[in-house]
Amino acid sequence: MKPLNKIIYIEASPRKERSHSIALATQFLAGIQTANPDVEIDRMDLWATDLPAFNGALIDAKYALLNGEDPTSDQARAWKSVTQVIDRIADADLIVISTPMWNFGVPYVLKHLIDIIAQPGYTYQPRADAPYENWGLLSGKSAVVITARGGTVAPGSGVEDWDFQARYLDYALKFVGVQDVTQVAVELTAVDKDNLPDRQAAAAQTLSEVAAQLTNKSAASAAA
Numbered sequence: 001m002k003p004l005n006k007i008i009y010i011e012a013s014p015r016k017e018r019s020h021s022i023a024l025a026t027q028f029l030a031g032i033q034t035a036n037p038d039v040e041i042d043r044m045d046l047w048a049t050d051l052p053a054f055n056g057a058l059i060d061a062k063y064a065l066l067n068g069e070d071p072t073s074d075q076a077r078a079w080k081s082v083t084q085v086i087d088r089i090a091d092a093d094l095i096v097i098s099t100p101m102w103n104f105g106v107p108y109v110l111k112h113l114i115d116i117i118a119q120p121g122y123t124y125q126p127r128a129d130a131p132y133e134n135w136g137l138l139s140g141k142s143a144v145v146i147t148a149r150g151g152t153v154a155p156g157s158g159v160e161d162w163d164f165q166a167r168y169l170d171y172a173l174k175f176v177g178v179q180d181v182t183q184v185a186v187e188l189t190a191v192d193k194d195n196l197p198d199r200q201a202a203a204a205q206t207l208s209e210v211a212a213q214l215t216n217k218s219a220a221s222a223a224a
């Protein structure tokens with residue numbers, strides 16, 4: 001891991017002050033900031049970020065550039081809106097994502113972001129001689145994914161196969177080259193409110209340990 005200078009924090013719940021994933025992420029980031037006062041945090045609230053529609057015009061722009069053709073001025077402008085988002089992510093040493101589970105996957109705003117940033121030549125390079133996990137270009141970064149679920153897909157639940165949230169994010173991050181991915185979940189937010197404070201406290205405790213480990217790794221790599 002590189003020294004921790006910049007974090008991109010990607011927020012996918014629209015529920016803000018009622019959100020369990022945001023509450024945990026806010027606490028985690030505050031802990032990181034206390035231990036690393038100079039760290040810069042770039043917050044990307046996906047419900048307030050105007051991501052470009054990944055439509056036919058944008059795909060035409062992408063292929064014009066990939067084929068070495070001169071893009072039209074409209075295409076160049078459209079493509080710039082993609083590379084600006086990629087640059088924000090590429091600039092960070094640590095990617096923090098907080099997200100709910102929606103219909104066993106992630107909210108569409110987060111899928112939209114992934115479709116914007118997964119671009120050949122920018123965040124991954126197709127290779128015939130290597131599996132997908134070796135295609136990524138965003139190397140040297142870590143990611144922390146904080147998830148909230150109304151129900152459960154935890155190991156032992158018997159419904160692990162229904163998880164298209166944590167597993168998808170793990171693969172999506174690895175695909176673009178982020179190999180060091182830590183996931184922390186708070187589950188049963190909708191159906192077992194009595195024990196929720198205990199589960200929230202357990203997730204917060206795990207995250208404070210993750211923050212301490214990242215701080216130590218950052219200090220070690222700054223000293224190296």
Ligand SMILES: Cc1cc2nc3c(=O)[nH]c(=O)nc-3n(C[C@H](O)[C@H](O)[C@H](O)COP(=O)(O)O)c2cc1C
Nearest residue numbers: 013019020021100101102103104148149150151189
């Ligand atoms: C549109 C929608 C779909 C949902 N789908 C699921 C689901 O598939 N599985 C699940 O466990 N919870 C599901 N939930 C419940 C949320 O995951 C739960 O409320 C969680 O705490 C939301 O995260 P947040 O508190 O950070 O917003 C869904 C909630 C909404 C609004």
